[in-house]
Amino acid sequence: MNARQKNLVTLLATAVVVGALGLYVYFGVMKPQAEQPPSPDKPGAIFPTSSPGEPGTDAGTPAAPVFTWISIDLPQGKTVLELREGAWRITSPVSARAExxxxxxxxxxxxxxxxxxxxxxxxxxxxxxxxxxKPPRATVSARAYVPDAQGGGAQDASRQRSVTFHLGIENVFDGSVYVRREGDPHVYLASGALRVLLLKDTSGWRNHDVFDTLEESSLLRIELKGRKSTLVLERATTDKPWQMAQPMVMRADTRRVARIFSDLKLYKAIGYPEPEWLPQVQRALEKPAVEATLVPKNGEPMRIRLAELEVGGYKRAFVSTEGGVKEPMLAQVDTHTLTVLEPPPLDFKSKKVLEVQAGQVEKLVIHPGGRGEPITLEKGQQTNQWEVVTPLPGRARQFKVASLLGALEKLEAEAVVATGAKLGARYGITDSSRGVTLMDGSGQELARLWIGNPVPNNSQHTYGRGSSEDIYELSTAALEALPLKLEEVLDQGQGNAP
Structure with missing residues (x-):
């Protein structure tokens, strides 16, 4: 036999072996799993709504069972869910809110x-x-009551139902799952969706919202202790603006305070500490990296502690919450959660440039900058109308002055650059800078806006200063929209010369 004939024989032998293996796999494994012999009777529901021999529910229009207890037993552990006071909870192996x-x-x-x-x-x-x-992939027990035709029967023991069934593997034929109900020798097929829903461990059933009950609107005090500083925010009542009490005393940016809580709600629990990690995690939380104490108008304070440590071969962050209306929780969170509760105090400085209300202003002086002559406007005591006093007397354009005052009252900075009046010259802010001085009826200065140099490499921002000693970056477009020229505020239609 030559080499070619030997190769041909080897090829034929290999084909026979592969074919035999294929037939074995199909008839010995695949086909039995894919078999779906017809049943002489309708298989029915996994959770029957009537007891054997009881007329009505299964035979007629099915009544939706109201489940009150579910136990899911997997090789990796057992989870028990209970409906308590209208909410689902995990009652074993831990006590926690369910998702x-x-x-x-x-x-x-x-x-x-x-x-x-x-x-x-x-x-x-x-x-x-x-x-x-054998053994099953999961064993599920469930209890429910089946309402009567009028929707009642919750307290009727005769309408209570329970079932236990075992879940097998996926049927490769159509993705369904093998099921066997306790007390019933049959093996059935059911929708594969049931298998997908059930095969999760206890943590998969837990509610992962850690900060969902935090509401800034209900708080009177916020204390954030970080690794570098402590920030304290306070207010007398929930309808008052926030004030910073530490590390400096000043008005706080209300929107920035609210952002703490909107940012926190973005972070969910990504896991829970393994039992063997608990001692190490709890020790770390005794000296947390970040700690927050939130004092509401009503109820007890809530305490949040965050720690970062290496467990299980990785660096992880854990949070502990206690107090308030929320039940205690210990969970693993994203490490960026620490930065939300450890913001720089400068972030909370109010971005409102001028501490003034438009209705208080009776006189204003527009400073054109440099050697330009100031433009003075006053509100007439008899007419309650704005008049231009200098450099050219005449009636003012009332809507322009109202627009200027309204814009100044609402003007907010884009960013806080520095603090200190002596630093102003560095940013082009001097007594001869462009700007506006706002005064009351007696000529007492209420506030002043200084407009400095453009921000380098950012044509959209200009340096400025307002009621405080803070140096701001202001929107260049917002400043350019202010009517600060004589021709913009003087009503030339009333016979005044330009």
């Missing part, structure tokens, strides 16, 4: 799930192993 959407999805599936086919009524041990039912 409402996840539980409701499971409840709907349990209420609607039907057996799609009967695989066999007398499974052998070998078949049960092949279907993943």
């Amino acid at each position: 409402r959407k996840e539980v409701l999805d499971l409840v709907r599936e349990l209420a609607d799930a039907q057996f799609s086919a009967t695989v066999t009524d007398k499974p052998t041990d070998e078949e049960l192993e092949r279907f993943g039912l």
Whole structure:
């Protein structure tokens, strides 16, 4: 036999072996798993709504069962869910809020799930192993009551139902799952959605909202202790603006305070400490990297502690919450959560440039800058109308003055650059700078706006200063929109010369 003939024989032998293996896999494994022999009777619901022999519910229009207790036993652990006072909770192996959407999805599936086919009524041990039912991939027990036609029966013990079923592997034929109900020898097929919903550990059923109940509108005091500084914000009542009490005393930026809580709500629990990690995590939380104390108008303060440490081979951040209306929680969070509760105090400085109300202003002086002659306007005591006093007397354009005052009252900085009146010259802010002085009826200065140099490499921002000693970056467009020229404020239509 030559080499060519030998190769041909080897090829034929290989083909026979591969074919035999293919037939074995199909008939020995795939085909039995894919078999769906017809059942002489309708298989029915996974969770029956009537007891054997009881007329009505299963035979007629099904009544939706109201589930009150579900136990899910997986090889990695058992989770028990209970409906308490209208909310689902995990009661074992921990006591915690359950993720409402996840539980409701499971409840709907349990209420609607039907057996799609009967695989066999007398499974052998070998078949049960092949279907993943010996041992099962999951064992589920559920209790519910089935309302009567009028929607009642919650307190009627005769309408209470319970079922236990075992979940097997996925049927490769159509993605369905093998199921066997306790007390019933049959093996059924059911929707694969049930398998997807059930095969999650306890942490998958837990509510992952850590900061969802925090509401800035209900607080009177916020204390943030970080690694570098302590920030304290206070207000007398919930309708008052926030004031910074530490590390400096000044009005706080209300929008920046509110942003703490909107940012926190973006961070969810990404896990929970393993039992073997608990001692190390708890020790770290005794000396937290960041700590927040929130004092509400009503109720007890809430304390939030965050620590960062290396466990399980990785650096992780953990948060502990206690007090307030929320139940205590210990969870792993994203490490960036620490930065939300440790912002630079400068961030909270109010961005409002002028501390003034437009209605208080009776006189104003517009400074054109340099050697330009100031423009003085006063409100007439008899007419209550604005008049231009210098450099050219005449009636003012009332809507322009009102627009100027309104814009100045609302003017907010883009950023705080520095603090200190002596630093002004560095940014082009001097007594001869462009700007506006606002006064009351007696000529007492209420506030002044200084407009300095353009911000280098940023044509959209200009340096400025207002009621405080803070140096700001102001919007160049907002400043250019202010009517600060004589021709803009003088009503030339009333016979005044330009």
